[in-house]
Amino acid sequence: MNNNRTDFAYQMVYRYLSRLANELPEGPAVKLPSLRLLARRLRVSISTVQNAYSLLEKEGRICSVPKSGYYALPQPCNDIQCEGEDLLERYQASTRRADMFVFGADEPTLLQSLDGALLSLERELMRHYPCQSDPRFQPFGDVELRAALAAYYTSSAQHCWHPDNVFIGPDKIGVLKTVLKALQLRDCAVLVESPCSWTILRTLQSFGIRVIELCTDVEGVIDADELDGLLRHGDVKLAILSSRMDTVRGRMLGADQRMRLAQVLNRHGLWVLENDSQGELCFDEQFTPLRDLIDPQRLLIVGAFDKTIGLEAPFGYLLTRHSRALWHRQLLLRSFRLPRIRQKAIARLYSSGQLERHLHGLRQCLKQRVDHLALMIGDFLGEDVTFDPPQGGATIWVNSRHRVDMRRVFERLLEQRIVIAPGELFSVRGLHQQSLCLSGAADWSQNIESMLVIIRNALVQERLV
Incomplete structure (x- = not known):
């Protein structure tokens, strides 16, 4: 699998298994691939596969049978809403869902990693x-x-x-x-x-x-x-x-x-x-x-x-x-x-010296990506937000030009299967409520322009008088 289009290694396996479980026919529990087989298939460690299986088991989507393996359990509905009032918990739960476009995760190595090496x-x-x-x-x-x-x-x-x-x-x-x-x-x-x-x-x-x-x-x-x-x-x-x-x-x-x-x-x-x-x-x-x-x-x-x-x-x-x-x-x-x-x-x-060579390439890749994203933000959100082009890393910090209810923006985007990182997450005093964080390391195979249009519409709809 392509490391440039994944989240954390265990989340990559998690998403793969989620789709696999969702595509299984309804009926009795179906056996899933063994830890060793899946590790070999996805080119990750056995412990990484174990972490993904453990997460799915905690969510009640699979079960483990001693001396037999893991089995997918029938799910009444795959469209389960994240509950709770804590903004961070809702953000993290949303990023784990296989059907979400995660636009706010700060994970530079999604573009280029040394996991394989x-x-x-x-x-x-x-x-x-x-x-x-x-x-x-x-x-x-x-x-x-x-x-x-x-x-x-x-x-x-x-x-x-x-x-x-x-x-x-x-x-x-x-x-x-x-x-x-x-x-x-x-x-x-x-x-x-x-x-x-x-x-x-x-x-x-x-x-x-x-x-x-x-x-x-x-x-x-x-x-x-x-x-x-x-x-x-x-x-x-x-x-x-x-x-x-x-x-x-x-x-x-x-x-x-x-x-x-x-x-x-x-x-x-x-x-x-x-x-x-x-x-x-x-x-x-x-x-x-x-x-x-x-x-x-x-x-x-x-x-x-x-x-x-x-x-x-x-x-x-x-x-x-x-x-x-x-x-x-x-x-x-x-x-x-x-x-x-x-x-x-x-x-x-x-x-x-392999790390030094990797970092040189990663910095170049990150700069190209965030520069491209900055241009698109300017084109599609320029009338509604301000931002300073970053001098490093994978994210762009965006400030709304108008007073908005950013929590409502966050919730509205969740309904559209888009996860942003509201600025409020980055403070204990409720600062940065008019800001959000977007990542250049998101899945670029998606239609980024349409995602930005949806974000712009949410910002407009949640303006405060």
């Missing part, structure tokens, strides 16, 4: 390493991957990293939770840029953390004096900021702005967590990352591989030079047990 490397490595569990448990991640990341992040003698500074977790959120626990931030305040990833916002809220949102003005400028006053009186212990660009809007601060921002943060002695999950997707590769301007003893870098390699590389990672014993203790308590061979395969992508 990663799995090929894994199969090759399996011939050189024993299949049984390695008794030498590595709670901080495979040494080869930690060394590869340390080398990748080392940019000079002044900005160098070592394997002992690197820790691997199951995903970025798992690593973020480890950071919040280690720094004992429960009931404290954390500063985030706004708009901010909803996974980060929800994770902070789950720890009882007060979130302070930092917004730029209409020209994308941060008022350093205002920030200084906020930090002086706000009891903020940690700032979570992007590496090179705002990961939601794809915008970058100018060099002077970043320098003033770093000076204020350093002066107040804050912990600074650099979110580097999409730092390598900037179209301009020359921008200095935030980490080079921050006090190294107060710096944490959190990233993941899924936005650059693909969904077969779900792991997250942490880089820090501070108190190795603290992080050892936290990671030992959490006892992450991660597939060793998959980690080694990711390390080989780094050390061979």
Whole structure:
């Protein structure tokens, strides 16, 4: 199957199985392909197929029979509406439906991924390493991957990293939770840029953390004096900021702005967590990352591989030079047990230069796609919205020129089988209610022009007087 026209790897399998189950004749339960057969057919891992089957089983669409396999259950109706008042839950439930056109998902590797290369490397490595569990448990991640990341992040003698500074977790959120626990931030305040990833916002809220949102003005400028006053009186212990660009809007601060921002943060002695999950997707590769301007003893870098390699590389990672014993203790308590061979395969992508070549092509592909989408948005929505062309990533942040009820726009589009990401998802204070996020990594085999016409009509119909 073509990775350019899919969602997450397990969602690709999920959609395939959903269609397969829908096309089966009514009657008794019908047996579905085995995990091994489907993994071979779709060229994914067995665990990926297992995740898709588990999701369908939770939804009551299939059942597992011990020593027999999985069976599709008859469905009274395939047009089940997503229920509930929580906007994020409705958004996520809608993106999982096979009949929806997902126009708001921020998944750059849908255009070009290394999933195939990663799995090929894994199969090759399996011939050189024993299949049984390695008794030498590595709670901080495979040494080869930690060394590869340390080398990748080392940019000079002044900005160098070592394997002992690197820790691997199951995903970025798992690593973020480890950071919040280690720094004992429960009931404290954390500063985030706004708009901010909803996974980060929800994770902070789950720890009882007060979130302070930092917004730029209409020209994308941060008022350093205002920030200084906020930090002086706000009891903020940690700032979570992007590496090179705002990961939601794809915008970058100018060099002077970043320098003033770093000076204020350093002066107040804050912990600074650099979110580097999409730092390598900037179209301009020359921008200095935030980490080079921050006090190294107060710096944490959190990233993941899924936005650059693909969904077969779900792991997250942490880089820090501070108190190795603290992080050892936290990671030992959490006892992450991660597939060793998959980690080694990711390390080989780094050390061979294959990842660098892939990123060069991915950036070009993303720029072409978002530039094309920007032209179409201008043609079809130009009278109703404004937007700044992104400087990286896969999404375009769109602002309505008129006051609209964006929740009603979202609901109206769901009725048309279109899923957008309303701006409200990216704030805990109800900010960005006149904005929405569209993805250039959507399924381009669909009629994008007609989708934009439907969005324009929804924006017009939901205008507020």
